[in-house]
Amino acid sequence: MMRGLGRFAGWEIVVVVGLIAIPLLQLVPLPPALWTRLPHADLRSAPFALLGREPDYRPISLTPEATALSALSLAPPIALFVGARLLPTVRRRQLVLAVLAVGLASAFLGIAQLAGGEQSPLRFYSVTNPSDAVGFFANRNHLAALLYVSMLLTAPWALDGVFAFLEARREGRLAAGSLSSACLCGTLMFIFGVAEIATRSRAGVALTMLGAIGIAALMARDPRNRWKTVSLRLFGVAIAAVVLFSMQFGFDGFVDRLAVDPRGDGRLAIAEHTIAAARSYLPFGSGVGSFGSVYGQWEAPRDLIPDVYINQAHDDLIQIGLEAGAPGLLILLIFVIALTGRTIRLLRARGDRAAPLDTALKSASVMAIVCLFLHSLVDYPLRTSAGMILFAFCCAVATQPTDSSRGGSLEVVIPAPPRKRVRVAASTGRIGGVAPLPRVMGARAAELWQEKENGPPHSGFEGRVGKGSDSSCVSPSIRRFH
Numbered sequence: 001m002m003r004g005l006g007r008f009a010g011w012e013i014v015v016v017v018g019l020i021a022i023p024l025l026q027l028v029p030l031p032p033a034l035w036t037r038l039p040h041a042d043l044r045s046a047p048f049a050l051l052g053r054e055p056d057y058r059p060i061s062l063t064p065e066a067t068a069l070s071a072l073s074l075a076p077p078i079a080l081f082v083g084a085r086l087l088p089t090v091r092r093r094q095l096v097l098a099v100l101a102v103g104l105a106s107a108f109l110g111i112a113q114l115a116g117g118e119q120s121p122l123r124f125y126s127v128t129n130p131s132d133a134v135g136f137f138a139n140r141n142h143l144a145a146l147l148y149v150s151m152l153l154t155a156p157w158a159l160d161g162v163f164a165f166l167e168a169r170r171e172g173r174l175a176a177g178s179l180s181s182a183c184l185c186g187t188l189m190f191i192f193g194v195a196e197i198a199t200r201s202r203a204g205v206a207l208t209m210l211g212a213i214g215i216a217a218l219m220a221r222d223p224r225n226r227w228k229t230v231s232l233r234l235f236g237v238a239i240a241a242v243v244l245f246s247m248q249f250g251f252d253g254f255v256d257r258l259a260v261d262p263r264g265d266g267r268l269a270i271a272e273h274t275i276a277a278a279r280s281y282l283p284f285g286s287g288v289g290s291f292g293s294v295y296g297q298w299e300a301p302r303d304l305i306p307d308v309y310i311n312q313a314h315d316d317l318i319q320i321g322l323e324a325g326a327p328g329l330l331i332l333l334i335f336v337i338a339l340t341g342r343t344i345r346l347l348r349a350r351g352d353r354a355a356p357l358d359t360a361l362k363s364a365s366v367m368a369i370v371c372l373f374l375h376s377l378v379d380y381p382l383r384t385s386a387g388m389i390l391f392a393f394c395c396a397v398a399t400q401p402t403d404s405s406r407g408g409s410l411e412v413v414i415p416a417p418p419r420k421r422v423r424v425a426a427s428t429g430r431i432g433g434v435a436p437l438p439r440v441m442g443a444r445a446a447e448l449w450q451e452k453e454n455g456p457p458h459s460g461f462e463g464r465v466g467k468g469s470d471s472s473c474v475s476p477s478i479r480r481f482h
Helices: 010-026 041-051 064-073 075-086 089-116 140-170 176-198 202-221 228-246 251-258 267-280 291-295 316-323 325-348 356-375 385-398 443-454
Strands: 411-414 422-425
Touching (some): 010 325, 089 385, 140 385, 325 356
Antiparallel strands (some): 411 422
């Protein structure tokens, strides 16, 4: 257990423990001498006065049941973050592919919903955005978040396939597998872009454009890219193709959404009232998950929207300030500072030629985290279980240790004289556990080293025996002259 904890940075442990501790501490029963000193103590004492009883123990949270459920909802994302960090690189890559598979299924479902109209049987919720693509969600913004994260996580695979193919062509080889991978991933990115516009989410499309800029930067910084100008031009053409094709899937509806005044949905008024409520409940907050119960006390009659129930602040920063108080804002500040530091290190670091795919996946995950965080300032994509899990997984990929980028032990079988095959472990650089070898990156490198040390392989045993070779497979007549 302690060995596993050693793989996590100190700030990661602080953030995870803090996320769990805040709602649990808000559920601890306090004696009347303490909770009566908290802000709005009259709200806590009102039930006792109504029942004609003496005040009893009460927790900090005004809604203990909602706080307990919120604490339980943190279990899946925290478990995924810890589990993904402890996985080897190969398994973590497979999880990335699983995320992309879910994103692809959601994109196709959203396009089918749009084609089926408002009465499409593929819409699974009665309270939803009936004229937009929502996928497996009830809200278009949540599907939009999944799509731009999926696009960002697909980009490293596409770039890896493209550059591997170009490198092979440069060496006179034909890498059909790399070309197929690049085409497949490019098609996925195209589908995600079209489905994104079909959601008609203004924030989602804006963050997709921001993600496209990040992908272009990722492409330009890749150490294998010797065709920076050409690749950027081709990427611009691909973006134009997405826009043109999306005209058949809701582009006109998205343009109509742009004409709507963003202040008309009452978000500014919601933010204003939430900030006022957060100030009054400092320093410990009103309780995680208590927004729906607390906000109504601060909502002004002039700000009421007919047939609309306000259950989220549409700004996680101020909602955290209301529900979790100063401790929640402190945990958020630690996370932002640590993420900023990691981003700066990624920008300063040169690309790792030994594991360019994993380096690119870390950079793409950081961009996904930034996009989700910016989205949370105008909506609540992280208030759903799927959104929290997606965010936690991106954090796990972005914070994976640098030394894990090469994966586990890789064994390469190198040609050796007949009668014996010698295995070279890339992680230890030794032949048969006897002679040291330089670190090898593939079978061809191992073959070249063997030829350098022992000469080219022969069908017999003529010639010298080089230093470091296994003399047990050499005839006695030759071993005598070694």
